[in-house]
Amino acid sequence: MTIILVHGLWSAPAHWRGVIEALKALGVTDVVTVDLPLESLKGDVDVVREAIRKAGGDVVLAGQGFAGMVITEAGAEEAVKGLVYVCALAPDAGESARTVFPDLPSEIASDFEVVDRKLRIKEDAFKADYCHDLSDEAVAWLRETGRNPSASIMGEAVTHAAWKDKPSFYIVAGGDKCIAKEKQDRMADRIKASRIACVDGASHAMHVGHPGEVGLFVAGVARSCGV
Known part of the structure; x- marks a missing residue:
């Protein structure tokens, strides 16, 4: 069993390093990351599908934030035995990142800007909106190494909701401003998550700020799915 x-x-594969270390400390060593281009949902899904193919066996997908869109689509692959949503979007078929919550507008929409067709969080709002619980040094590292997505990616919809067919799990970031806790709670309920946890006060960069809690949750999921 491989964890992907x-x-x-606004993230990158390197931002999982703390979670990977936590997983290794728990005896889970078959872990890989993927590098999403964040140019289109289809392109990102194709990257994950290729990683599933290369794994050559059963996998658990763990996605943070927008990556919930990606694992919801790619999770339809037969080798996928479980989905872990890390403060992540969990759309139904036909929903995009913009339409998952038509009744609950984004609390930070006014802090977005589009520069060269890339969606950014304004410099003076990045820490408060995305990673308020990190040190200034860590925030600078995230800003420097993270990837700004194509603005159009927010309007692309999934065609298949894998959580309807696969065991799904949700870890909530209790202080998230990108995807408010209310929204995460609602998604965890909608997907009938087999296991739910919450890290109180955690920002959207929970995988960076609270890698031990995230790693422990993912390890538990992997074991329940067959590791």
């Missing part, structure tokens, strides 16, 4: 860690918007 999938990063979200």
Whole structure:
């Protein structure tokens, strides 16, 4: 069983390093990351499908933030035995990142800007909106190494909701401002998550700020799915 860690918007594979270390400390060593281009949902899904193919066996997909869109689509692959949503979007078929919550507008929409067709969080709002619980040094590292997505990616819809067919699990970031706790709670309920946890006060960069808690949750999921 391989765990495939999938990063979200304004993130990168390296941002999972703390979670990987936590998993190794728990005896889970078959872990890989993917590098999403964040140019289109289809392109990101194709990257994850290729990682599933290369794994050559059963996998668990763990996606943070927007990557919930990606694992919801790619999770339809037969080798996928479980889905872990890390403060992540969990759309139904036909939903995009913009339409998952038509009744609950984004609390930070005014802090977005589009520069060269890339969606960014404004410099002076990045820490408060995305990673308020990290040190200034860590925030600078995230800003420097993270990837700004294509603005159009937010409007692309999934065609298949794998959580309807696969065991799914949800870990909530209790202080998230990108995807508010209310939204995460609602998604965890909708997908009938087999296991739910919450890290109180955690920001959207929970995988960076609270890698031990995230790693422990993912390890538990992997074991329940057959590791």
